[in-house]
Amino acid sequence: MLAELTANAVADAESRRADRPMAEVEAAALARPDALDALHALAPAERIKVIAEIKRSSPSRGALATITDPAALARTYELGGASAISVLTEGRRFGGSLADLESVRQAVSLPILRKDFIATAYQVFEARAAGADMVLLIVAALDDATLAELYGLITELGMTPLVETHSAEELDRAARLGAKLIGVNARDLTTFELDRDLFGRIVDRFPEGAIKVAESAVLSAADVAHYRAAGADAVLVGEALVTGDPISNLSAFLAV
Numbered sequence: 001m002l003a004e005l006t007a008n009a010v011a012d013a014e015s016r017r018a019d020r021p022m023a024e025v026e027a028a029a030l031a032r033p034d035a036l037d038a039l040h041a042l043a044p045a046e047r048i049k050v051i052a053e054i055k056r057s058s059p060s061r062g063a064l065a066t067i068t069d070p071a072a073l074a075r076t077y078e079l080g081g082a083s084a085i086s087v088l089t090e091g092r093r094f095g096g097s098l099a100d101l102e103s104v105r106q107a108v109s110l111p112i113l114r115k116d117f118i119a120t121a122y123q124v125f126e127a128r129a130a131g132a133d134m135v136l137l138i139v140a141a142l143d144d145a146t147l148a149e150l151y152g153l154i155t156e157l158g159m160t161p162l163v164e165t166h167s168a169e170e171l172d173r174a175a176r177l178g179a180k181l182i183g184v185n186a187r188d189l190t191t192f193e194l195d196r197d198l199f200g201r202i203v204d205r206f207p208e209g210a211i212k213v214a215e216s217a218v219l220s221a222a223d224v225a226h227y228r229a230a231g232a233d234a235v236l237v238g239e240a241l242v243t244g245d246p247i248s249n250l251s252a253f254l255a256v
């Protein structure tokens, strides 16, 4: 499934490239004001931080929410105390787009993550051109050379890579990269099984000083407390915020 999602995302980017060549996207990326400092926004603090996601649907859960105005939802997240916004830009299975990211960029002053299946430089330039401050790199989807190349490009463009892992070995690969913002996704992206305890089992492998993000499977404040007790600096939450009341859920999550 992960290989298919990545291949589709790359194919979709290649078809956009036919209309908007690399030189044009690169120029748009370089013309953007500086990216926001996501490492500062997500730095460890007394309270856990929340990266709030704009998520319409997903392969594991199907349709989740009708989001006609992602900018309005992002403003609600900002008002509710989120530290950053994640925008799923994959179109086929998640119903997202780069246009969503652009509209969110105009609406909030929080760092924005492009959450997608990134495997090419073109997708990274697209992210910056649309106003992203962070770009997701999924370790399981990339070999070490591509991971290092994309990591370098993202940082050269002033953005922060969120390096996503799902095992101790992948966390070690993220550490070798020098990643400063690392996520452990509770969701196995091939089987869709959720394992909330994975974060706690491998948290000791985080490199010194890296920001620890627990991704997925937060449905309640108790889940946030579980991740916090295991050492998470931040949680990345989609479903609970798009299917419930975002303000009261954020308030409960941030009170942990």
Ligand SMILES: O=C(O)c1ccccc1NCC(=O)[C@H](O)[C@H](O)COP(=O)(O)O
Pocket: 005, 053, 055, 058, 059, 060, 061, 185, 187, 189, 192, 215, 216, 217, 218, 236, 237, 238, 239, 240
């Ligand atoms: O959510 C899915 O079904 C999914 C399937 C395959 C690849 C990625 C997938 N989701 C992306 C994410 O990692 C989540 O959207 C994100 O961590 C939030 O998760 P949740 O709070 O459980 O909605």
